[in-house]
Amino acid sequence: MPWSKIKCDIDEPDFCRVSDGGNRRLGYAEAVREALEQAMALDPAVFVMGQGVDDPSGMFGTTLNLHKKHGRERVFDTPLSENGLTGIAVGAAIGGMRPVYFHNRPDFLLLTMDQLVNHASKWSYMFGGVVNVPLVVWACTGRGWGSAAQHSQALQGLFMHIPGLKLVMPSTCYDAKGLMFSAIADNNPVIILEHRFNFKHKGYVPEHAYRVPLGKGVVRRTGRDVTIVAVSYMATEAFKAADKLSKEGIEAEVIDPRTLRPLDEELILSSLAKTGRLLITDSGWKTGGITAEIAAMVAEKGFHFLKAPVRRVTCPDLPTPAGYTLEKVFYPDEAHIVAAISELLAGHDGLH
Amino acid sequence: MDYPRDILVALYRGMLRIREVQLRIESLYHQDEMKTPVHLCIGQEAVAVGVCANLRKDDFISSSHRGHGHYLAKGGDLKAMIAELYCRETGCSKGRGGSMHLVDVSVSHMGSSSIVGGGIPIATGLALAVRMKKENRVSVTFFGDGAADEGVLYESVNFAILKQLPVVFIYENNQFSVCSHISARQGGQVIFHSTSHELMYTRIVDGNSVLDVYEASGIAVERARAGEGPSFIECKTYRVRGHAGSGSDAALGYRTAEEIAAWEGKCPIASFRHELLNRKVVDEMDLANMRKEILLEIDEAFQFARHSPLPDGKNLHLYLFAE
Numbered sequence: 304m305p306w307s308k309i310k311c312d313i314d315e316p317d318f319c320r321v322s323d324g325g326n327r328r329l330g331y332a333e334a335v336r337e338a339l340e341q342a343m344a345l346d347p348a349v350f351v352m353g354q355g356v357d358d359p360s361g362m363f364g365t366t367l368n369l370h371k372k373h374g375r376e377r378v379f380d381t382p383l384s385e386n387g388l389t390g391i392a393v394g395a396a397i398g399g400m401r402p403v404y405f406h407n408r409p410d411f412l413l414l415t416m417d418q419l420v421n422h423a424s425k426w427s428y429m430f431g432g433v434v435n436v437p438l439v440v441w442a443c444t445g446r447g448w449g450s451a452a453q454h455s456q457a458l459q460g461l462f463m464h465i466p467g468l469k470l471v472m473p474s475t476c477y478d479a480k481g482l483m484f485s486a487i488a489d490n491n492p493v494i495i496l497e498h499r500f501n502f503k504h505k506g507y508v509p510e511h512a513y514r515v516p517l518g519k520g521v522v523r524r525t526g527r528d529v530t531i532v533a534v535s536y537m538a539t540e541a542f543k544a545a546d547k548l549s550k551e552g553i554e555a556e557v558i559d560p561r562t563l564r565p566l567d568e569e570l571i572l573s574s575l576a577k578t579g580r581l582l583i584t585d586s587g588w589k590t591g592g593i594t595a596e597i598a599a600m601v602a603e604k605g606f607h608f609l610k611a612p613v614r615r616v617t618c619p620d621l622p623t624p625a626g627y628t629l630e631k632v633f634y635p636d637e638a639h640i641v642a643a644i645s646e647l648l649a650g651h652d653g654l655h
Numbered sequence: 656m657d658y659p660r661d662i663l664v665a666l667y668r669g670m671l672r673i674r675e676v677q678l679r680i681e682s683l684y685h686q687d688e689m690k691t692p693v694h695l696c697i698g699q700e701a702v703a704v705g706v707c708a709n710l711r712k713d714d715f716i717s718s719s720h721r722g723h724g725h726y727l728a729k730g731g732d733l734k735a736m737i738a739e740l741y742c743r744e745t746g747c748s749k750g751r752g753g754s755m756h757l758v759d760v761s762v763s764h765m766g767s768s769s770i771v772g773g774g775i776p777i778a779t780g781l782a783l784a785v786r787m788k789k790e791n792r793v794s795v796t797f798f799g800d801g802a803a804d805e806g807v808l809y810e811s812v813n814f815a816i817l818k819q820l821p822v823v824f825i826y827e828n829n830q831f832s833v834c835s836h837i838s839a840r841q842g843g844q845v846i847f848h849s850t851s852h853e854l855m856y857t858r859i860v861d862g863n864s865v866l867d868v869y870e871a872s873g874i875a876v877e878r879a880r881a882g883e884g885p886s887f888i889e890c891k892t893y894r895v896r897g898h899a900g901s902g903s904d905a906a907l908g909y910r911t912a913e914e915i916a917a918w919e920g921k922c923p924i925a926s927f928r929h930e931l932l933n934r935k936v937v938d939e940m941d942l943a944n945m946r947k948e949i950l951l952e953i954d955e956a957f958q959f960a961r962h963s964p965l966p967d968g969k970n971l972h973l974y975l976f977a978e
Contacts, residue, residue: 422773431749
């Protein structure tokens with residue numbers, strides 16, 4: 304089993320800064336691409352499929368020219384039959400392969416829900432553990448340029464709801480590579496939801512193959528006054544907000560959960576035990592979403608730590624508008640986080 | 656009938672065994688000890704048996720909610736199947752699946768789906784794995800006319816043709832989806848019959864004739880094994896029982912008792928039995944001994960199931976994820 308040779312690496316270099324952990328810097332897409340290339344070299348069972356994976360843009364660069372190195376048998380374009388092809392990937396996984404199925408937008412994952420939810424997530428449990436589905440499904444949430452209601456949905460809440468699916472949302476180049484490795488090595492269906500704005504990043508990425516473990520979050524910044532749990536791209540906004548708050552003497556601790564399912568509850572609760580205040584921020588919707596679930600978990604397991612009500616910074620419960628004046632108010636950013644934390648510390652409950 | 660005697664006898668025995676298992680389920684279902692919705696394939700045995708007689712142990716199949724026949728014809732363990740119907744820990748799915756979710760990986764039955772059409776792309780994907788691993792296996796998917804309404808069939812067949820995968824689509828057309836006749840759901844014959852045979856071999860056969868099914872699917876399986884791509888075989892048959900549960904549903908009134916009786920008259924087992932006796936392939940004594948043997952095996956399977964332990968509630972959380 305070649306996957307056991309790839310060690311879990313939980314040392315996380317400092318976020319969004321030139322790292323002292325190493326000086327090899329890669330762009331986000333290159334980090335994902337390197338993981339795929341190394342995984343394919345490591346294990347002949349790994350293959351990459353998806354609409355446009357071998358096209359000139361190579362899925363934002365993540366699959367660029369992989370077919371030239373590994374051949375079109377293992378890196379192939381697909382018909383736009385999202386549900387059928389998901390079932391085909393499930394079948395291939397049951398048959399001993401490790402498919403990685405790329406979609407450029409999570410919106411298209413809605414067409415795959417029968418095979419993901421009724422089949423991939425059920426196969427192990429429903430058959431008493433005698434069959435398993437080592438499948439990775441990858442999609443990148445769009446943002447900006449008028450992508451609008453059907454090309455920029457952040458649907459992580461839907462996937463977090465499903466037992467039998469693992470849900471990964473990286474925010475750094477280092478994690479993008481290490482979590483891709485862990486997802487491919489996992490013997491279960493794993494959804495990786497990327498965010499288009501993460502692709503602006505460059506960061507420290509070791510050249511060797513390494514795994515970032517699923518279910519382990521990371522403290523991106525330590526602080527004593529308030530805990531910010533920030534998912535995917537919102538970790539970047541949270542980090543900027545924390546820097547601003549620091550100038551006002553407020554020290555925020557920023558936690559990046561990295562995987563939503565399994566969720567590193569312990570990390571969140573232990574930070575909360577220290578700060579007593581919690582803000583959760585996600586690029587998806589508020590109602591029934593990621594922030595709702597984390598808030599509920601904290602209400603059940605960490606209520607006694609709370610000195611103030613939990614605050615959430617998310618997109619409003621609306622389809623994404625196209626026009627840029629509307630987009631500007633639709634998307635939350637560091638200013639929303641700063642404002643919410645200022646209120647939180649001032650004792651406002653956020654209901655006004 | 657130009658087949659060797661052992662093949663003819665095996666085809667008959669396979670059908671009779673599936674029939675007797677289902678009749679036993681029917682006769683005991685009212686006891687409410689099999690607490691799982693059963694979907695019987697009485698009258699459709701020729702499809703499962705005729706197709707699987709062409710398959711090797713390591714050829715894959717995928718199946719549906721009406722899957723008892725496919726499981727048994729592929730060589731699935733009878734005791735484990737009956738134990739699954741009793742939701743026992745010794746069931747093929749350890750009591751987590753029930754009647755609609757049978758599996759036996761030792762004979763490459765990789766699990767049946769109760770989402771209509773759900774198994775079709777999975778079998779297609781198994782064929783993709785076979786191709787990528789350069790194995791000499793064939794993948795077969797059994798699905799009904801309800802699944803032929805679903806878009807995923809089109810998606811899967813298109814991909815199989817595109818990649819010339821070693822997959823055989825067995826369209827088991829029993830004419831009903833619950834109480835809806837196919838004429839209320841489809842405007843005509845499925846489109847795949849008009850595909851060029853160079854791209855995909857297609858046939859329509861009498862699904863109540865085990866020899867017709869055996870012959871057509873045999874060609875399909877050999878083509879797949881030879882790397883000549885997918886096939887689509889429509890087996891026309893009839894669901895003589897109700898959608899789920901035991902017994903006739905003639906009283907519901909969505910079809911006439913005469914229609915059901917007419918199809919019961921085309922029983923694939925009775926007609927084949929008649930042929931075998933006429934041609935002196937077997938005699939009455941052979942058949943009586945065969946049935947006795949089968950009933951004994953069924954007795955044992957039901958005893959095994961009823962005496963098996965139920966899953967322990969403390970193990971509710973097992974198996975969600977593989978290690």
